[in-house]
Amino acid sequence: MRRPPPLKSLSVKLGAILLAVVAVALGVVYVAVVPRLESRLVSAKLDELRTAAPALAFQLPVRSPLELDDRVDLASAQINARVVVFQRLSAQRLAVFADSNPVAGDITLDVVALAAAAEAGRAEGRVTRSGQELAEVAVPLVGNPNYVLLLSARLDDALHSVALVRRSVLIAGGIAFVVSWLAGSMAALRLTRRIRRLEDAAERLADGDFGTTIADTSEDEVGQLARTFDRMRVRLSDVDRARREFIANASHELRTPLFSLAGFLELLADEELDEGTRRDFLETARGQVERLTRLATDLLDLSRLDAGQVGLESEPVDLAATAQALIEEFGPLAEAGGHTLRVGATGDVHAVGDPERVAQIGRSLVENALRHTPGGTLVEVRTTVWVDRAELSVHDCGLGISSEDQEHVFERFYRGDGSAAFGSGIGLTIARELAQRMGGTIELRSQPGDTTFTLVLPRAPTPVST
Numbered sequence: 001m002r003r004p005p006p007l008k009s010l011s012v013k014l015g016a017i018l019l020a021v022v023a024v025a026l027g028v029v030y031v032a033v034v035p036r037l038e039s040r041l042v043s044a045k046l047d048e049l050r051t052a053a054p055a056l057a058f059q060l061p062v063r064s065p066l067e068l069d070d071r072v073d074l075a076s077a078q079i080n081a082r083v084v085v086f087q088r089l090s091a092q093r094l095a096v097f098a099d100s101n102p103v104a105g106d107i108t109l110d111v112v113a114l115a116a117a118a119e120a121g122r123a124e125g126r127v128t129r130s131g132q133e134l135a136e137v138a139v140p141l142v143g144n145p146n147y148v149l150l151l152s153a154r155l156d157d158a159l160h161s162v163a164l165v166r167r168s169v170l171i172a173g174g175i176a177f178v179v180s181w182l183a184g185s186m187a188a189l190r191l192t193r194r195i196r197r198l199e200d201a202a203e204r205l206a207d208g209d210f211g212t213t214i215a216d217t218s219e220d221e222v223g224q225l226a227r228t229f230d231r232m233r234v235r236l237s238d239v240d241r242a243r244r245e246f247i248a249n250a251s252h253e254l255r256t257p258l259f260s261l262a263g264f265l266e267l268l269a270d271e272e273l274d275e276g277t278r279r280d281f282l283e284t285a286r287g288q289v290e291r292l293t294r295l296a297t298d299l300l301d302l303s304r305l306d307a308g309q310v311g312l313e314s315e316p317v318d319l320a321a322t323a324q325a326l327i328e329e330f331g332p333l334a335e336a337g338g339h340t341l342r343v344g345a346t347g348d349v350h351a352v353g354d355p356e357r358v359a360q361i362g363r364s365l366v367e368n369a370l371r372h373t374p375g376g377t378l379v380e381v382r383t384t385v386w387v388d389r390a391e392l393s394v395h396d397c398g399l400g401i402s403s404e405d406q407e408h409v410f411e412r413f414y415r416g417d418g419s420a421a422f423g424s425g426i427g428l429t430i431a432r433e434l435a436q437r438m439g440g441t442i443e444l445r446s447q448p449g450d451t452t453f454t455l456v457l458p459r460a461p462t463p464v465s466t
Contacts, residue, residue, distance in 0.1 A: 018184035019177065026173040034166050042135055046124055048326045049137035049151040052079045053122070057149045058142040060085060068098040068216040076100035081153035084110075087144045095148060105130055113134040113150045120145055126155070133159055142267060155172035173425045194222050201229055210237035238411075257288035298426050305433045312437055314356040316460040318364030319392045320349050324379040341366075344382035344395065351390035351457035353438040358455070361434055361442070363454045364427040365394040373398030385459060387413070389440075400448040409444065431455075 022210035056075050060068060069086060076083045082101045086094040086108070094108050107113070107129075110247040115123035116138035124137040126208060141147040203212045210233055216226030265285075267281040285323060304310045323343050351358070362381070369379045373396045401409065408414045410432045430443050440457035 008135075018188075019181055022173075022180040026169070026176065030166075030169050030173070032160060032438055033169065035214040037165055038159070038162040041161060042126055043133040045153055045155060045158060046126075046137060047326070048124075049081060050124060050133060052081075053137045053139045053149060053151055054142075056083070056151070057139045060141060060149065072098045072100045072226060079151065079153075083149045084113070084150040084152065085116065085141070086113055086148040087148065088148060094148065107150070110136070110138075110150060113138045113148050115420075116140060116150075117148045132156070138320070178434055191222065194218075194226075198222070198226055198229060201226075205233060205236060208240070210234075210240060254400070257292050260288045261285055272313050274346070279387075298430060301430050305430065305437075310434075310437070312357060313435070314352055314438070316350045317353045317355045317457070318349070318357050319351055319358070319390055319457075320347065322359055322362055323383050323392060325359065326366050326381055327362070330366050333367075334370055334379065337370055339370055339373065340376075340378045341370070341466075342378070342380055344380040344393075347383070347385070349383040349385045349390050350460035351392075351393075351440075352460050353440070353457045354434075357434045357438065358457070359456065361431040361455050362392060364431045365455070368427065368453070369394050369396040369398070369451075372396075388459055389456050390459045391454050391456050393452050393453045397449050398451060400451050401444070401446040406444055406446060410442070 054076075060071050060075070072083045072085060073123060080103065082099075084096060084100070084107055087096040087097045089095055092114065094110075094113055096102070096108060099107070110129075112123050112125050113136075117140075120135065120140055123141045124135075126135050127136055134152050135155055136150060136152045138148055138150045141149055157355070160455050191373065197216070201212070206211055212233075214226050214230040214233055216223045218226075300311070327341055330341060366381065373379065377397045378395075379397075380395045382391075382395060384391040384393065411429050414429075428442075434456055435442050435457070438457060439454065443456060444455045445452045445454075
């Protein structure tokens with residue numbers, strides 16, 4: 001059995017799909033969490049500076065640089081930020097008037113401070129200076145528009161927290177990636193093993209091995225598929241058994257009349273054969289030819305039904321007349337077998353169907369009754385009409401059909417066990433198929449001494465008399 005290439009196997013595909021799902025989920029979590037967390041932490045720091053800036057802008061004096069330096073240092077300690085007071089020299093030039101951290105580098109070109117000086121209002125933003133990320137808020141001093149207050153806080157703690165979260169997400173994602181790959185591979189491997197068992201079972205069925213049970217106790221879809229496969233195995237086994245029995249039966253059915261015909265032909269070639277014996281041989285040979293013709297006709301009908309090539313008429317059928325015709329047709333056969341063949345209760349019974357096919361079904365039912373019941377028993381053909389259905393029944397007083405055989409009598413090629421088995425086993429199959437295609441069915445009721453096959457068809461509308 002050919003296995004798929006490793007990269008095209010179901011386990012690899014399922015594992016890849018699971019990894020892709022996990023990767024997408026982790027990507028969504030990362031994008032949703034990390035940038036939003038960073039934005040919120042930066043906004044929180046700006047909110048702190050924005051809250052502190054108006055009060056400081058009102059409180060800081062500009063009379064003496066020394067006095068201002070003391071106030072700036074105190075404010076820097078209180079709000080944990082660098083506090084710088086600029087003197088506005090022009091729209092694009094600032095000079096540091098006081099600085100809580102003068103050693104931190106030149107800050108005269110700070111974009112936030114320049115924006116506040118140019119607009120004479122508050123400015124804020126996130127800037128990068130000397131490799132550091134900073135949150136800044138700048139406002140003009142109250143009463144001194146030529147001076148600008150800048151609050152500059154480092155974002156190291158906030159960004160460290162973001163980096164920690166980012167690292168945690170990546171580590172957790174990596175672990176989830178590995179775990180999902182292992183779990184997906186194990187689950188996919190188990191699933192593919194179960195599917196391969198089904199594949200092996202299908203190969204065995206294709207090779208004609210119907211004896212091995214296909215077992216899978218799981219309640220999932222694969223388990224249900226396995227049970228369906230096993231039911232199919234049982235049905236194929238039954239069909240194969242019926243096929244082999246049919247071949248044996250058909251061979252017997254064909255061989256017996258052919259051998260008889262060959263023997264009669266040899267005897268008929270004898271010129272000394274008297275005329276009476278010759279007529280008896282010809283009559284017997286004619287019966288064997290009819291037997292062969294009937295078998296060939298049944299096989300042809302079955303093949304046409306399977307191919308959907310049987311055309312059926314839909315017209316009123318007089319079931320009472322059909323019953324009477326069956327009695328006349330099978331009278332000699334009934335008499336030869338010691339049966340009593342008669343028409344039972346009947347009346348004006350009309351059904352909708354194909355007259356020829358209804359007669360064919362009736363012949364099959366009557367012949368079965370005569371062939372499968374002991375001599376001296378009664379076979380009765382009855383017709384009945386109900387509200388919406390009309391019935392043609394064949395009743396016999398034979399041994400009956402066992403409950404086990406009743407479940408299979410309409411299956412093709414099925415012949416009951418025992419000495420009563422006769423024929424090819426397709427007559428009732430054809431009869432049921434024809435009945436169903438005419439919108440009806442065939443019902444069976446049987447017990448010892450009372451067996452009835454009933455052809456049920458739609459009732460024909462009653463003509464309105466004028």
